[in-house]
Amino acid sequence: MAKIQKSEVEHVAKLARLTFSQAEIDSLTDQLNDILTYIGKLEELDSTGVEPTTHALKLTNCFRGDEVGESLPVDEALSNAPQREGGAFVVPRII
């Protein structure tokens, strides 16, 4: 499998909403290459026609009646907010 380049690591960091220093990008590129080379081992296996497993047990959808139940009071739901105002979370201006 092709090696991951520093520019790709930077792109993936952007997707993951993470920032790294140049030194971190360098060591991360090496580490990711080690890990990706190792997981590239799966290419050895022919998996044509094998169904993918996304869930260990064959469960069907789990439905419940659409009934009003108890929910967390607004004040408690907001109790861990880094910044709040009244009944809302405060975030930086977007538009």
Add this chain to the structure above:
Amino acid sequence: MANLVDLTISSLRQLLDQREVSAVEVTRAYLERIEKVDSKIKAYLTVTGDQAMEAARAADEHMASGETAPLTGIPLGIKDVICTKGVPTTCASRMLEGFIPPYNATLMERLNGQHAVILGKLNMDEFAMGSSTENSAFFPTHNPWDLKRIPGGSSGGSAASVAARTCAGSFGSDTGGSIRQPASHCGVVGIKPTYGRVSRFGLIAFASSLDQIGPIARDVTDCAILLEAASGYDPKDSTSVNKQVPSYIGSLKEGLKGLRIGVPEEYFIPGMDPEVEEAIRNGVSTLKEQGAEIIDINLPHTEFAVATYYIIAPAEASSNLSRYDGVKYGFRAEGYRDLLEMYTRTRSAGFGPEVKRRIMVGTYCLSAGYYDAYYKKASKVRTLITRDFQDAFARCDCIAAPVAPTPAFELGEKKDDPLQMYLSDIFTIPVNLAGIPSISVPCGISKEGLPIGMQLMAGHFQEETIFKVAYNLELTLGKIGDWPEI
């Protein structure tokens, strides 16, 4: 009377029921023990002394009025990945430092319903990512059998506290071996139940298709008592399974006659510690002497399990951990100019190196152009690994194997080599991919005095078989050694 903290849950139960001790006395003994030795072990992130004493008094009142459940008045520790209402729950991460859940995990509701006593929250690898508890953002935990060594991980605090007798039993979580590997390294008993057996509601998510809560205890009987208390259907967890919970304690004393135990060739690899191999072979012979039929089996895709896991688990983690954005709870960085910068600064400062590494691997594997090559491929290999187990369980009732290729390694030994650290989970990962139950039970001790655990696996919802075999092994082998002094 023996020191209260050295007693098993089942012995404590008898003493409590016969009014020979009170829950308050037992709880006080544990809090004193924590005060005395936890500075050396560092298993606890939070000790909830006042709440524990209050819960102990309530437990005594309930017992006085004749309302006694199996865990009434029993002091337990909880891995800090499980939400406890009103008590800090950090996942050993700066990201959740100061987070106080406004609700209880279903596990906590079940334990409170039995009037168990909660002593505090236990250390772990950050967000349960790691095999040594060195990835805790706060401090590493030490192995009670040798303080220079790791207790295993990610539920290192949960296993170390049970071995150090700073709790009577504990709960951890297991995504790729995080209950079994530390249990093996600390000489205690830990089970990862079938996926769906124990509700995950309130368990902070790492990899949702693999995560499962399970107990760690001093012996097999205690482990069975704890799992019975934790198990059952929960409408709040759509993956929990609506299936009756059998009496695990009731199944312990059945003999092994007619039981077929498979030994997989692929779990005895070059490079594994000869003492581990010897302990496991010796344990298997013991089971044979007890009447089990031993057969050789193959799990041909074992060598692909770690690679499969290190695609699926980081992929799920990268998605699960996107919720940590500095908006709703937890840490928020300062000095940002806009929303995007608030996200990136918060996440970059709040997560530790291993968590970021896995988010990066997961994001890459799911990104455009790579999804088929990595995630889809891994999901297909997961099917092949699951089929291996299905084929094996057509021939045997239970599989016996090592838990880890070596006993506990030294603190710092693998910290700078992520891939080497990943490979220490080589024997525990396949079980999570297949969703089957598996226990680690002590079966020997190395020349250096380090515990070695045997892994016993069975088909979905066959925990009774596992407990029966583990109980027989424990009974026949006897204790692997006295609990470490500390």
